[in-house]
Amino acid sequence: MPELPEVETIRRGLEKRIINKQIKKVHVLCEKSFIGNAKYIQKQNIVNIDRRGKMLLIKLNNDMYMMIHLRMTGQLIYEGSDKFAAGHPDDNFYTKMPSRHTRVYFEFSDGTNLFFNDQRKFGFVKVVDELGLQEDKFLQKLAKEPWDITAEEFHQNLQRHQNQCIKASILDQSVIAGVGNIYADEALFMSKIFPGTITKKLDTVATKTLLHNIQIIMQRSIDSGGSTMKDYRKSDGSKGNYLEKFAQVFRKENQPCPVCQSLIQKTRIAGRGTHFCSHCQPQDR
DNA sequence: CTAGGATCCTGTCAGC
């Protein structure tokens, strides 16, 4: 999915466009994608939009909340006076809404619409009250944001998984919030740590560097609008994936490492496709 | 308790 920077990009984009708008009607096209009762949010106004890790939290004026998680292929597209699309990048960014991947959409009283699309149906929109939000299992386990956690806390959290490889550990949302497959590979590359390194082998200096690089990479991505900007075009004008430009190693297998020119390798670690430079991120540490 | 693998679901792509 969309990782923390993409969800933050969505949060900022929606904050500018749908605050104070009234939800006239909720259209549920796929039951699995909508949890809770739509009647609690219909006729309500959007008060604010928050984010915890990769979870979007939309508050309504009756103190109900919509929790939105995009998982692997979720995206949100707003069509109003302009079009704002972010999340999983695919042709939906350019096609007519609702599309075959639209699972839920919100019709606002001013005639504009917000579409929740999700090819694989892993994501969801969930309606909860204050208590439901407090008791949510995911949010309860979720660690602090990359900018709020201290190097000591991060190192301590990592020690709960000392025999697991470091890549699996930083993907664990109870260790640090918001890291996903792209930023895990990118941060480990930047930190010169082999993704398969057993977590307990990393000393406090190494984990401090890793945290610092996670912060840098995510901030850089947020500053440029997430890695999934709708309007990104290559210099020749063709549709381009921002990721191609942003990433140093992610999906760059068999291309030269930007630091040492060795070819980037792709393998499978922690059940996920993993990209690294065998020269810059040596296995034996 | 942890670690690793299967699983949810749809679509695309490489290789026969």
Next chain:
DNA sequence: TGCTGACAGGATCCTA
């Protein structure tokens, strides 16, 4: 062309 298996920017459940 048609089939098959692998894989995908995530998280949970199950097993040992």
